[in-house]
Amino acid sequence: MANKADTIISTLITRSRKPLLDEWLARQATMAGSGAIAADGDVKEYCTRFLAELDTGLAAGEVGDIRGAGWSGMRELLEEVSRSRAGKGFTPSETASFVFSLKAPLFALVQREAGDNAARLADELQSATTLLDTLGLYTVEVFQKAREEVIARQQEEMLELSTPVVRLWEGIVAVPLIGTLDSNRTQVVMENLLQEIVSAGAQIAIIDITGVPTVDTLVAQHLLKTVSAARLMGADCIISGIRPQIAQTIVHLGVDLSVTSKASMSGALELALKRIGKAVVERKARPAAEVS
């Protein structure tokens, strides 16, 4: 039964590919959000290839299961369309409508072919709908995956960007933390900091949390881990940049930071210099007699 129906769709596509293509393109141009789709210059090429691949796939005789070898070309095409549209910022429905918009022109053709034979028409439409739905869903799936890849890549980039370790003075390093601290970031911060402590031979590490929006028990625990690790290496830690609200939150949560902390980075630097036996002093003005 299914095979009989397929033969007819595939003959249709082989025979009237040109009118079908024109109808389909016209249809996509008039659809909602057509501005964006019209801007997609490759639409005509994609449609032509889609019909060709549809032909190939149907000829291979596998309907309903697009994972077969006969559909490999089609899958590649849909992946290409999805990725290019995901990259251009299309919505998922705009992307899926690429496939779904073929339904109307195809069904019209099928109807004309089937004539008065209602049972046959129903069969035809049934199998055509199933096939196009599967292809459409596959497109959305790939689209989603492409978007997820973009998000994952951005997260990785953020991780690398946001953890610089700076040398403030001989023997003093500082990490300005920006953004929320989760386990992954703590790991990266800790590794970078410890590495820098070794290479700089630093005795003091200042962790500045001015850029950390909130400190809850988990963040505090991560901070303490970093401090402990630095201490094991032989470097003392000072936490700086604690904003008034954060100080209140820390006490309300009952977190015991038990680490030297300073309100500002300058205070921390002053303390650090003192600990390594250095001081910043004002230069003495020379007496007037000496100047002349």
Next chain:
Amino acid sequence: MDQIPILMVGDCLLVSIQVDMHDQLALALQDSLMTKIVETGARGVMLDISSLQFVDSFIGRLLNNIASMARVLDAATVVVGMQPAVAITLVELGLTLSGIRTALNVDKGLALIRRIIDGEEQAFDRREG
């Protein structure tokens, strides 16, 4: 069996661990170190673990024990040269070794021991982790 040499430098004992620490070796070290402290009346013990690449919870605990035992014998313990990976492992194991003083290298470690013996520094951190 391997043995880890214990060197006398001034009134400090210097132990440089350069082989993988298996449990038996670690216990032997603890034993001979205590004997040596009593024999020599050393005031400080420096453990150089810069060549140590791996630690487990046993070794971590043992370091803590050595520090506590040495304190009973009135000797300050300083661990120097811990590798970043080792520090991270110990923290992840929940061993912050809060009873031990640490230093970045042997040079700074000797200076720290000197200060502790002179009473300028605490022999252990007041912080409890």
